[in-house]
Amino acid sequence: MTAAARQPGQRAHTARIACLALAAGLGGSPSAGAAAERASPAGSASGTTSPAPGAAAASTPGAAVVPPPVGAPRFEQRLALCLACHGADGQSRLPLTPSLGGQPAFFVMTQLFLLRDGRRGEPVMIEQAKGMSNDDLRAFAEAIARLAPPAPPSEPPDPLRFERGRALAAQHRCGVCHNPDYSGREQMPRLANQREDYLLKSMREFASGRRLGYGAAMTQELSGLSEANLADLAHFLAHQPAARPGAQ
Numbered sequence: 001m002t003a004a005a006r007q008p009g010q011r012a013h014t015a016r017i018a019c020l021a022l023a024a025g026l027g028g029s030p031s032a033g034a035a036a037e038r039a040s041p042a043g044s045a046s047g048t049t050s051p052a053p054g055a056a057a058a059s060t061p062g063a064a065v066v067p068p069p070v071g072a073p074r075f076e077q078r079l080a081l082c083l084a085c086h087g088a089d090g091q092s093r094l095p096l097t098p099s100l101g102g103q104p105a106f107f108v109m110t111q112l113f114l115l116r117d118g119r120r121g122e123p124v125m126i127e128q129a130k131g132m133s134n135d136d137l138r139a140f141a142e143a144i145a146r147l148a149p150p151a152p153p154s155e156p157p158d159p160l161r162f163e164r165g166r167a168l169a170a171q172h173r174c175g176v177c178h179n180p181d182y183s184g185r186e187q188m189p190r191l192a193n194q195r196e197d198y199l200l201k202s203m204r205e206f207a208s209g210r211r212l213g214y215g216a217a218m219t220q221e222l223s224g225l226s227e228a229n230l231a232d233l234a235h236f237l238a239h240q241p242a243a244r245p246g247a248q
């Protein structure tokens with residue numbers, strides 16, 4: 001923890017290289033198994049298991065030859081446990097626990113990678129990620145990316161705080177990386193309708209250098225912003241209009 005805080009730049013760089021190797025196996029294509037297969041010769045110095053020599057020959061071309069890391073029923077059970085905290089519909093109802101719905105697979109994978117190694121996060125979550133294989137990281141990332149994005153909070157925003165947050169986000173060009181509608185892409189998380197308490201917590205942690213990023217971007221982006229600025233940004237981002245077309 002403290003070591004991470006001391007040298008965020010360098011540690012982030014190491015994390016980034018390791019994540020890139022892992023991400024080579026992320027699907028996006030319907031055939032995630034084949035993608036993992038392509039990635040394994042180059043990507044996994046950390047020893048992702050390859051099928052036994054005979055197994056590949058026996059399977060039909062195009063079929064996934066890398067067996068799923070955990071049996072399908074067991075995976076579904078584990079995912080249900082994750083979503084007991086994070087919200088089965090992609091929307092978290094627990095304080096300081098992020099909604100995962102709508103998060104890009106690559107982002108989820110980079111975070112699980114950092115959490116697994118205890119480089120970021122609360123002990124409760126580090127415990128969850130500990131012992132995951134690289135294939136587990138990909139499987140959870142892909143399952144999570146299919147959850148529906150969270151809905152806006154039921155209470156309307158405070159107009160003054162919303163407007164101040166909007167102006168800050170425009171001035172600091174948050175949408176250049178996180179998308180103009182804050183829906184996120186690649187390694188950049190969805191921010192729209194994330195829990196306000198979690199947005200504020202994570203921004204405070206980036207600003208203070210406590211949260212190690214996959215890259216150093218966030219610590220740089222937030223430097224110079226005051227606590228009040230961060231609170232207004234969190235309020236604005238949490239109250240984005242619904243993702244559904246026409247629902248405003």
Ligand code: HEC
Nearest residue numbers: 081082085096097098108111112120121122124125128140
């Ligand atoms: C006991 C509750 C709990 C369980 C169970 C749990 N998590 Fe978490 N998770 C958390 C909390 C709390 C955080 C926020 C950690 C922090 O503040 O840094 C978190 C953070 C995350 C993040 C980072 C998201 C972001 O936007 O920064 C991901 C991804 C994640 N969890 C995935 C999972 C997966 C996958 C599982 C199941 C294997 C799981 N979680 C199980 C509580 C939980």
Ligand code: HEC
Nearest residue numbers: 172173174177187188189199202213214215217218221233
């Ligand atoms: C240069 C690209 C870039 C810009 C500009 C940027 N971000 Fe980010 N942001 C990222 C990346 C990449 C991450 C993923 C964190 C990591 O590095 O592990 C992130 C993560 C976050 C998170 C954590 C969310 C979560 O679920 O864990 C918040 C909150 C956030 N950014 C808010 C902002 C705000 C507010 C601004 C504008 C002031 C901003 N970002 C500008 C790239 C950027």
